[in-house]
Amino acid sequence: MVLDAAAGEPRWLWSRVPHPAVLMGRLINWCDVRFNKGNHQRLLGTMTMIELCIVAGAIGWLIEKAPGPVLDIIVLAVLLAQRSLVQHVQSVGDALRLSLGDGKLAVAMIVGRDTRDMDEAAVARSAIESAAENLSDGVIAPVFWFAVAGVPGLLIYKIVNTADSMIGYRTPKHDAFGWAAARLDDLLNLIPARLTAALIWAVTSRPDTRAILREAPLHRSPNAGWPEAAMAHGLDIALSGPRSYEGTTKDYPFVNADGERALSADHIDQAVGVLWKTWGLALIIALLLALF
Template sequence: MILTGALILDALMGEPRWLWSRIPHPAVIMGGAVQAADDGLNRGDHRRARGVLAIALLCLAAFAVARIIAWIPLGPLPELLVAAILLAQRSLVDHVTAVATGLRQGLGDGRKAVAMIVSRDTAAMDTSAVARSAIESAAENMSDGVVAPAFWFLVAGLPGLVVYKVINTADSMIGYRTPRHAAFGWAAARLDDLANLVPARLTAVLIAITSGQLRAMPAIRRDAAQHRSPNAGWPEAAMARALDVALAGPRSYDGRMRDFPFVHPGGRRDPDADDIDAAVRHLWRTWAAVLAIAVLSTVA
């Protein structure tokens, strides 16, 4: 019941600016905790061991906070509200839709909108590159922002969801192979890979089912194996098949072009704003499938 209500509340309300302009969002608090761990522990020798300690402390703190919330004597309401805040369906849809809207206004507006949701270089993107980036972000964040949090809530309640979110936040901040974080962020990156192992594949299956592409799962599995990420390739490959477009492929980071292979290379290479809109429709269908699972879990 709590997860069902949280999914619906998030889909209806999203991230109300009037609220988060006045108080810090939990994601911001988590980011601050990760930054504090990075500042305090990422120094000296034994950086990998220090990184293991950091992610362990962050997970323990997240678990403790979630347990305290569960003990608040207001029934299921506190857990429902926190779960809704940590789900990201509405904000994901809004950000991806903004890219389609921007492209229809002009390529420059599309580039600005997509730069809000991807880390790659956007200044020289053409229309197809902007659309492809938005669709990839939609698929990957459907897994990270909706399916995975819902999955871990079903597995371990609010503590499971909150611990997952702090792991995912840590990976997004320190899980990079840079000189500063290659050793210290190793544990966060590997734990995030493990936490997303099942949700990423579940997301691919749900996209495939709701788009009538379940028979393409063997091809989706092959395409996912070409992706540089052990998990992100699954929802991207499923979305590529659902739209019949080629995703991933070459892109630029920090001024350097990276020659990544295409996911579903036989798909169309010229996606546009209409394809972004179609991807958003698939996001809602996948969300509906997650909602159905949440409802069924309450009566099982």
């Protein structure tokens, strides 16, 4: 965790060799092209995910057979995303201070929704939502599964999470083939998402837990709503709400609807502070678990 926070994703390295997440993405894309056709797409997608998990677990098992902890440490550090997450989110705040147009360009790098008609508040809200969700997916969940099942657990989680981001969407192409990837990702994030919410709650103003427990399950995602609700109530801001995907407006309800809605770059700064505080608390817990 410390190595990732200090070094992040060094461009000099990953511009020369492919990042492991990129290799996972290429493998998943190959499977999508090769097997996502004909009949029985849900079955084929399920078998594909089983095989990907077996391959990832086997590679993790081989890595753990290496003498000493150095290789384990490197693999975990490479597959964590604390520093890169902070940099991407903070870049939106920095760009938004320059102009709304710069802010839209920056937030388009980290979210999949339409950005053309966003105002300042929508740009900031999108960046903060991405911060909360990716804190769980990119930091807490990998650490959790490494702690539970070592490098095999870490690699299985990462390939499932990558597959969900690529084929886990409810589109005509992937609704059936990506069904297993989406459901497995939901399962593997069940505990980490709620753990992330608890950590965010602990490092913010410790808002009324009843509000988080009430609103998180109403989110369109069974897991993303937990860190998002904790962030919204912890900073007393309104998140989620209406947004547009591929020209179609989705009228999602606000999380913490009574919170501040006129968001700005200053609120992004506050969210980045929460990212670091949550990381620090998670590091302390990891150290205590390792010692005792």
